[in-house]
Structures are given as structure tokens and as C-alpha cells.
Amino acid sequence: MASSPSARPRRDAPARTRASLSSAPSRPTSLRLWLRRRRGLLRPAGLGLLGAGALAAAALAVMAADPYGRLAALWDGAAEIAASGGLQVQDVQVEGMYHTAPDLVREALGVRRGDPILGFDPHWAREQLEQIAWVGHAHVERLLPGTIRVRLEERQPFAIWQRDGKFSVIDREGRVVATENVGAFGRLPLIVGLGADRAAAPMVDALRGAAEVQERVHALVRVSERRWNLRLRNGTDVLLPEGQEVAAINRLAELQAKQGLMDRPLVAIDLRLPDKLVLRLPPSPPGPQPAETQKSRSGRG
Incomplete structure (x- = not known):
């Protein structure tokens, strides 16, 4: 018995639906959209990461060769470069200095106006300040671009x-x-x-x-x-x-x-x-001594 033509479309409908769904363009995910919008920023960020990695590798190589001297020289060089760009000591603020001699504070800090501020070590300065007799505790801060702030807690005279x-x-x-x-x-x-x-x-x-x-x-x-x-x-x-x-x-x-x-x-x-x-009691003062009686003696006759 021949099938009715009107029934075929019904049997073929699911196939067409599947075909239309498979041929529809896929919708981009939120991650892809985010990457597309920031495509221009990814390349500089990648270059920055590569540069940071190169610096870290260089620092590790320097530390392996000479963990103190060459690393200090590298840091000093960076501080000098930063100083040429304006990162210099311009102001030193000291609070709580009542009995401590200013000369001792300046000597402990070991810094002058115009020195590279990145070359100043707050931890070392704090240790030096706390060796002063009057200083109980010291707090030292390095505030970019050019300020050093010191707060002293002096010992109290007792x-x-x-x-x-x-x-x-x-x-x-x-x-x-x-x-x-x-x-x-x-x-x-x-x-x-x-x-x-x-x-x-x-x-x-x-x-x-x-x-x-x-x-x-x-x-x-x-x-x-x-x-x-x-x-x-x-x-x-x-x-x-x-x-x-x-x-x-x-x-x-x-x-x-x-x-x-x-x-x-x-x-x-x-x-x-x-x-x-x-x-x-205190000792009594000595009393007056009795006068001795003078006896006259007759001379030889």
C-alpha cells in the first residue's frame, strides 16, 4: 500500500530540524568575547612578563655568582638610575627627638639631601638608631618620591x-x-x-x-x-x-x-x-678640761 504524500513531511521534520541546528553558527563564549576585547592589551602584558622573567633570571644568575657584592652593585646602579629620574632624598623628618643629639641621628641615618632614595635602607637605619643610648625604639619610613620619616621613642630619664x-x-x-x-x-x-x-x-x-x-x-x-x-x-x-x-x-x-x-x-x-x-646620737662635745695646779718649786739654795 502506497504511503500518503502528506505524511512524509512529518517524518522528515526531525531531520530538517537537526540539519538546521547543526548548520547554525555557534555563539561565542564569554571568555572569547573577553579575549577579543582585550586583544590589544595582551601583547604588551606578555612582553612585560617576558621582561620581568628576564630580570628575575638575571638577578638569580648574579646571586649565584656573588650573592652579596654584585647584587648590591646591581641595586645601587638601579638606585642611581632612579635618582637621575627624580627619586632623590629631599626631606628628612624626625619626630620625638628631645634628648637625643641631632648629630647622632644624622650619623645613624647616613643619608644626605640629593642621595638616591632607593639606596636608603629603612631597616638598617632603624637598627643604627636603636643603638643610640637615648633611643628605645625607632620607626623609619621611606616615602617616595623623596621623603624619609623617622619617629623616635626615647627612654625616659628616671x-x-x-x-x-x-x-x-x-x-x-x-x-x-x-x-x-x-x-x-x-x-x-x-x-x-x-x-x-x-x-x-x-x-x-x-x-x-x-x-x-x-x-x-x-x-x-x-x-x-x-x-x-x-x-x-x-x-x-x-x-x-x-x-x-x-x-x-x-x-x-x-x-x-x-x-x-x-x-x-x-x-x-x-x-x-x-x-x-x-x-x-652624735658624740657629745668634749667638756672643758680642769686647769692644772701649778706648783712652785724652790730652787737650789
């Missing part, structure tokens, strides 16, 4: 330390920060003796809590690196017990308030025993 007849200014931890012009710090507490520099902070704090004692103290004297004496302005020595200095100072303040003890002409006030007070 006391004047006397040892072997020499005077120096120390900070709270006992570090010596100055040995010259010590007279400018005359208002600081005076501590005396071996080991006094490291042990003075608690004693100074204790005296600050007892104003009536502090105002009469001339010096804190370290004895055998174990305990303290207070040398009063009138010359009296106050002997304090080892490890019980704060309690003894409070006791001395009470005795002063009640009896005016520190204003008396005494050689020493011994507070080393908690339940006993020992006062050492």
Missing part, C-alpha cells in the same frame, strides 16, 4: 646614678642614657652604689607615696647589693630592712608626723628590726 665617683642618668630599667650634662637632670632622685641602678625603681615609687619622707631624702644608698639606706639632707642615715622597705618607710612617715624624728640631730635611725627603734 634617676641619677653615682658609682665610683661618677654620675650618669639612667632610665627606669637601669640603662645608662647619658653621662654628660648630668646637672641638667638635677631634680631626679640620686641613687648610690653597686647594683642601685637595677633595683632603684621600687624604692623611688615607695618614696613618692610618702611625701614627708621624700622631701627630706638626699640619696638612696645601696648596701652590699642587698638592702637600702636613706641619706637625709641633714646627714642622718636611715637603715632600712632587707625586703621590707615599704613598711619601714611608712613607719618612718608615722614617726615623723608624731615626733618629728627626721628633724632631730641624729647620726642614724635604725629601722631594721620591726619591733625596735634604735637611734644613734
Whole structure:
């Protein structure tokens, strides 16, 4: 039985549909579109990557041949080239410099106006600055095109330390920060003796809590690196017990308030025993000597 012509198109319809779909042009993906739009930028970027790779390979070769000298020379050469392009030191800003000598800061930085700024090493400069006695911490920044910024955190003067007849200014931890012009710090507490520099902070704090004692103290004297004496302005020595200095100072303040003890002409006030007070009086002045009776003797006759 012959098939009806009208049925063929229906059977051939899926084939035509597949043919039309396969012959339709493919739609570009988003990646292809992105690459087409940036085609002009890809070639310079590739050249830049090739150049960076060549520089890295050259640097590695230089380091392999001489890891210090030639690499430093290469960097110095680059710094000189940058300096010729305007990257030079034009300004050095220093903050927090109160006691530190400016000459020491300039010497530690090791840089002058007009030097290549890329040749300046902030880390090395910080290490050099922190070797100065007054400087506790230093922060150094290199700000292109031509500024170097330095911020110093100085140690604070805490006391004047006397040892072997020499005077120096120390900070709270006992570090010596100055040995010259010590007279400018005359208002600081005076501590005396071996080991006094490291042990003075608690004693100074204790005296600050007892104003009536502090105002009469001339010096804190370290004895055998174990305990303290207070040398009063009138010359009296106050002997304090080892490890019980704060309690003894409070006791001395009470005795002063009640009896005016520190204003008396005494050689020493011994507070080393908690339940006993020992006062050492000055020696009595010698009394008048009785006149000797002159006896006349008869001469030879």
C-alpha cells in the first residue's frame, strides 16, 4: 500500500530540524568575547612578563655568582638610575627627638639631601638608631618620591646614678642614657652604689607615696647589693630592712608626723628590726678640761 504524500513531511521534520541546528553558527563564549576585547592589551602584558622573567633570571644568575657584592652593585646602579629620574632624598623628618643629639641621628641615618632614595635602607637605619643610648625604639619610613620619616621613642630619664665617683642618668630599667650634662637632670632622685641602678625603681615609687619622707631624702644608698639606706639632707642615715622597705618607710612617715624624728640631730635611725627603734646620737662635745695646779718649786739654795 502506497504511503500518503502528506505524511512524509512529518517524518522528515526531525531531520530538517537537526540539519538546521547543526548548520547554525555557534555563539561565542564569554571568555572569547573577553579575549577579543582585550586583544590589544595582551601583547604588551606578555612582553612585560617576558621582561620581568628576564630580570628575575638575571638577578638569580648574579646571586649565584656573588650573592652579596654584585647584587648590591646591581641595586645601587638601579638606585642611581632612579635618582637621575627624580627619586632623590629631599626631606628628612624626625619626630620625638628631645634628648637625643641631632648629630647622632644624622650619623645613624647616613643619608644626605640629593642621595638616591632607593639606596636608603629603612631597616638598617632603624637598627643604627636603636643603638643610640637615648633611643628605645625607632620607626623609619621611606616615602617616595623623596621623603624619609623617622619617629623616635626615647627612654625616659628616671634617676641619677653615682658609682665610683661618677654620675650618669639612667632610665627606669637601669640603662645608662647619658653621662654628660648630668646637672641638667638635677631634680631626679640620686641613687648610690653597686647594683642601685637595677633595683632603684621600687624604692623611688615607695618614696613618692610618702611625701614627708621624700622631701627630706638626699640619696638612696645601696648596701652590699642587698638592702637600702636613706641619706637625709641633714646627714642622718636611715637603715632600712632587707625586703621590707615599704613598711619601714611608712613607719618612718608615722614617726615623723608624731615626733618629728627626721628633724632631730641624729647620726642614724635604725629601722631594721620591726619591733625596735634604735637611734644613734652624735658624740657629745668634749667638756672643758680642769686647769692644772701649778706648783712652785724652790730652787737650789
